[in-house]
Amino acid sequence: MSTEHPPHTLVAGDHWQIDALLRDRDGAPINLTNVDLDWFLLDQANDRVINGNGVSVEVKDCTAGKCTITVASAITARLSAGIYSDVLRLTLHSGIGTPILLRATVWEGVIEVKNPDAPAATRVIEGCTPQFRPTCPVL
Secondary structure, three states, rough: OOEEOOOOEEEOOEEEEEEEOOOOOOOOOOOOOOEEEEEEEEOOOOEEEOOOEEEEEEEEEEOOEEEEEEEOHHHHHOOEEEEEEEEEEEEEEEOOOEEEEEEEEEEEEEEEEEEEOOOOOOOOEEEOOOOOOOOOOOO
């Protein structure tokens, strides 16, 4: 069910904005109604180095599977230069406070983090964060 995004290069200490388009294995958009989304950044040992603090997400279009992840500059400033992987996990339920029906990784890829003194890098990338309730209608 996961979509792999192209590799991205971002700068430690910058405010990150990551635009995500979530699709299923057939390429159809994932409906983001009644879901929670969690975004994590993992180091090469698969340890979480960003675990949701300082991260937010905004659903741009529920039925089209579009959302934006933002990570505060104070959080990215703690990162060392290197290669990381990011993961967006979707948790489906039938409404606030209801049991979990499904939990799956829906978006992942590689992020190269550069030092602030490195040459200019892409700062806005395509791609969706922590315990978050989208403003989509509850069915």
